Amino acid sequence: MVEAAGGSALTLMQLVAQLFSGFRDHAVYKGHQVFLYKRAQIFVGDVYGAFGGEGLGAFWDIDQLTMFADYRVPVVLRNMGILSYSDELVAKVERKEIIPAGSEEEVEIRACTVVAVERLREAIAHKFRGTGAQLPHAIQLDWWLWEIGEQNRQNHPPHHRTLTIFY
Ligand SMILES: Nc1nc2c(c(CN[C@H]3C=C[C@H](O)[C@@H]3O)cn2[C@@H]2O[C@H](COP(=O)(O)O)[C@@H](O)[C@H]2O)c(=O)[nH]1
Known part of the structure; x- marks a missing residue:
């Protein structure tokens, strides 16, 4: 294949x-x-x-x-102030309430994570324009962000809870 x-x-x-x-x-x-x-x-x-x-x-x-849209990276982006959730969504995530797979909230979390990482790439490209620096791929940013999330599992807020086979 x-x-x-x-x-x-x-x-x-x-x-x-x-x-x-x-x-x-x-x-x-x-x-x-x-x-x-x-x-x-x-x-x-x-x-x-x-x-x-x-x-x-x-x-x-x-x-x-694109980055791999699941549950760890959105926590990191929220913590960095790059993503923000509505008060209602924060409450659900903090209560570890199940957010149904395919619901608007779940799709928004995942799709906004993809867009946020693309914006991050654009910001990096802008900052390093003209320097000849090699720009990171979305998947390299994913790996970096995911690693930060894994290292901070204990001190970051909870991730959203969804029952799904997709991640
Ligand atoms: N967004 C994103 N999600 C990632 C990863 C990784 C780690 N893999 C990388 C590390 C080196 C390789 O090159 C891999 O790519 C795991 N997960 C997700 O977490 C979940 C738990 O997984 P585990 O603990 O394995 O059972 C599972 O849904 C798994 O898909 C990542 O990097 N980004």
Whole structure:
């Protein structure tokens, strides 16, 4: 399957989503279909990481993947003041109330995380414009943010609770 993707991260992600229904991570939000594809993308990210971006892990479009929208990174972004939740949502998350999979709140948390990481990339690109610095891919920012979240599991506020097969 990796070989069939011909070095394209997006093709590999699409193949995974086509072949395995459990990876077809999408939702309908206010009448619009939203594709998050967390596990299909993290699979490609893991192949890329495991091969150090070479051989089977060489993808010319790796920068096209988004961060992997799940539950740890939004906590970190909230803590950094990059994401903010409504008082109502904060209360639900703090009470560890189940936020149903595919509900508006759950899709908003995940989709806003993707957008926030893209904005972070833009801000980094702006700050380092003209310096020749190599800009991070969304998945590299994900790894960095996720690691911060893992290291702070005890002192960060709780993450949202959702029963789902998608992350
Ligand atoms: N957004 C995001 N979510 C991530 C990861 C990782 C760690 N993996 C990276 C580390 C090196 C590799 O290159 C991997 O990519 C795990 N998780 C999620 O947490 C959950 C628990 O997982 P565990 O503790 O394994 O059982 C599961 O839903 C898992 O998918 C990440 O990096 N970003």
